Amino acid sequence: MDGDRLTLTQTLTALQNYLMKDGSISSEHQYFYKEFRNILNEDEHTEFDVTRVRMLLEKTHKIMDNVTDEDFQGMVQAVLTQYSNDNDDALNERIRKMALEDAARQKLSAEERARRAEEARLKAEEEARLAEEERIRQEAREAEKERLAEEERVREEARLAEEARVAEEARAEAERQAELDRLAEEARLEEVARQAAEEVRREAEARRAAEEAARREEEERLAEERRAAEEARLAEEARKKAEEDAMANEKAAYWDAQAAQDGNAATLSVEESAPSGGSNLLWIVIGAVVVVGGAAAVFLL
16 A cells, blocks of 8 residues: 555445444445445545545535535544554655645745736636626526517417407307207298198198098989989889879770670770770870979979
């Protein structure tokens, strides 16, 4: 080992001794130790000087921020104490070098310090001016950004308002069209109902007319049947009467002929009356037909 360095094992041992000073180790200290060991293992060095060890401890502390600052300083002191115990000569030499460097810095002239102070002041003023300019530019950018954002917001609000207006008009138009469609449908249904009722009425009228025509036709048929039956009855009565009259005439003629045989005078009388008897039979038949026809005419009236 070099005179001003610690090995990885020495560094970890010093830290472990501090963490287990109470005979046990907390979960926070355990996680800190594991993280510090991983950082040391990942480092390309195998031996570490004071500055590097402190830097790696601070790196671990940034990762494991649940360790308090007081606790962390105790860890650093424990490691540096181990370093001091093993490297007294090297530590004294480092202190001496640091003192010489400080003395060299003190030898700078007052003019140099003044020059550097002026340069520092001018640099600070320049940096302040540049920072102010940057601040102004940044404010201008922010203002421009806010202006553009406000314009975009106004445009978006206008767009949304226009879309809402168009949507409202479309909704109103849809409602109006729906109302027109509803009224048209109601009118159509009313017309269908009216036509159906009219069709029912016409069918009822047609049915009544057909029934009336059928009734009249039936009445006429029955009247015709009655007329024909009456004509047939009257004709039959006339025929029977004609037959009866003919038989009566024949009987009369027969008895007349019998009576004529008793005497010449009676014979002559019978011969003279025979034509007259035939004529009488003819007039009787004609009269019967006339009577039947008159009765039929009266029945038809």
